[in-house]
Amino acid sequence: MQSSSHAAGGALPVPRLAGHFASLEVQNHAARLGMWLFLATEILLFAGLFICYGIYRFLFPEAWAAASRSLDLTLGTVNTVVLITSSLTAALAVHYAKDGKNKAVAVQLGLTLVMAVGFLVIKYFEYKHKFDIGTLPGRFYSYEDIQLPGVPLYFTVYFCATALHGIHVVIGMVVLSFSLVRALKKADFGPNNFTMVELGSMYWHLVDLVWIFLFPMLYLV
């Protein structure tokens, strides 16, 4: 009865073929297709926020420009570089998983996780600075240097978008750590068994991709 595309198969070098699939190939195809569909839903989730961003930027162009300049561009750029690099290591993890080099998989995934933590730490300092000076959403806005209509709305969009993205970073870290633990403990990734790393990595690329859109939209107005 216990059947799933991700079912672990003991010490076998391939994932267990769940009874309801015709072949392992079909099973992996199904897993990948499911992931692509899930990523499509994620993009639509963020699409709603992007629309809010677009409308309000159109309505309040000056406020958007002024508020954007109050962000720390250096930290934002560093974070972008960190996240893009972490996408590279995640992709390398898939590459090594295909070759069955489990130690290298673990190292690459470890590096990815370290960079993810780094991203979140930098984000924390950015958030803290905003709480200190009062550039906060809606009715909490209390920053006196910029007083334009629409600026609190910018920070509403900023906090909603970055917080939602931050949650996705954390989820991505959890997903990747499962692969990391498996690469260390079971060390059974190989040419037939890399779907788990591949799917986790796909999710991580999405997290990265969303940030690649958020960064210019929020920091480079």
Added chain:
Amino acid sequence: MTPSSSIAAPGANPAPEEHHDHHPSYLVDGTTIKSWLLTVDHKRIGLMFLFWVLVFFLVGGIFALLIRVELLTPGPTIMDAMTYNRMFTLHGLVMIFLFMIPAIPAVFGNFMLPLMLGAKDVAFPRLNLLSFYIYLGGATLALWGMLNGGLDTGWTFYTPYSAHTTATVAPVLFGAFIIGFSSIVTGINFIVTVHTMRAPGITWFKMPLFVWAMYATSCIQVLATPVIGLLLVLVTVENLFGFGMFDPARGGDPVLFQHLFWFYSHPAVYIMVLPSFGVMSEIVSTFSRKNLFGYRAVAYSSLGIAFVGFFAWGHHMFVSGQSTFVGGLFGVLTMLVGVFTAIKVFNWVGTVYKGAVEFKTPFAYFCGFLFFTVFGGMTGIALGTVSLDVAWHDTYFVVAHFHFIMVGATIMAFLAALHYWFPKMFGRTYHEGWGLVSAALIILGFNATFIPQFLLGNNGMPRRYYEYPERFQALNVASTAGATLLAFGFIIIALYLTYALVYGKASGKNPWRSKGYEWMSESPPPTHNFVGPQPVFPEEPHFYVDPKKAEVPNAV
């Protein structure tokens, strides 16, 4: 791509008789509570969904009756205005999010999709179980919020009111957000199942039409639900913290909220009604003993409705300050939905034409369904006309319209599916006479409830009002009387189906002599659906008459 291994000999019938004894049906294969609660069998998950969907239908129905009783007199009748506001909000929320959206996909989709594809299960069985528990979790949170304060915004929870009301907005909306994940997960699961789990011989254009409809529905679920998910979170945050995203006092735009809301909630109408179209395609062909007329047209029109449905949301906002041009554009796009629906209707009628109709209960519901779809659809076209909608907007005309097309069609299809597949799911038959009586009661009751509301709306009675002028009373009483009739119909169904569940006669494998693929396995099916090697499907679905051989044969 089609799975290519383990092909049995061509023409081999699945589930040979001698294996039967060794493969108990899914109902008795494991009888502990745990074997039900932790099952990954799509059929058991479908049944668990059926139970809860019916429970929530009862809850929503009780709210509906309370609303109708309150509206018996022009002034206060049994509740105060605030309670009334909560009643119609909860009626809408429960019926839409907890009943109609999961009703056909999660129950009959789950149960029938793998059977119709010759698969042992859906692609992700554990995810399927997860979607059930996500649904229950979200429902629990939403119901908890309803009992502890309740929501008074209407099911549309328009801002800025929903951000400022003192009623408990946050738990109810967050519950709906969680339920959305259940819908997304089911959608992903079905799409992947259709792509990867088809048995050898089932090509895209040999899939039963119910599968086509479920596929189109799943596409909408996957693409539209995330947007409302985000919106629900934004409104919850707005209500809890006052971020001002849609608050005009802080520069926010409530019309933006409406756009995002209807971007999901209009396609959601097709999440509710497309599965009904699928069910009806199966039933009309089975009970007319004829191949479905225009198979490809019906299949493509499902996808067409799903596609066009994404571009029609603006017709909910004709009076929200859209430009006339945008209003006109959305009006035209709305009417395209009517074109695709009409294609289906004509094909169903073409199927019945010169068929050997067996007028059984499911077919009775088909007749009701045809009436509600055409009547509801035509009033929809009328409402899609901008100049007419300005007068009808937010009146009972709109209420009656969407109850006809969305609720009428879905209830007809849900009951038709329940009766048609009852022998498949439980291996027992119900009492045909009571089936026809209750079908007549429900169709009559539904008309008696909502035709007066069309008239009320046309005379100018606005929706959601607690009190109304004296002159509207007669029609309101008529509507309440109709709702009572409707309730009696449902009570009769509940009684004889429960009786049939326990004492019903064994139905045999295929009591309708249907050519649907799902009837090729035992009724009720064994745990993995088909015994022996994976079945092959040499014939097309709905194949009653070889079109090359006979024009109008003795189809029976």
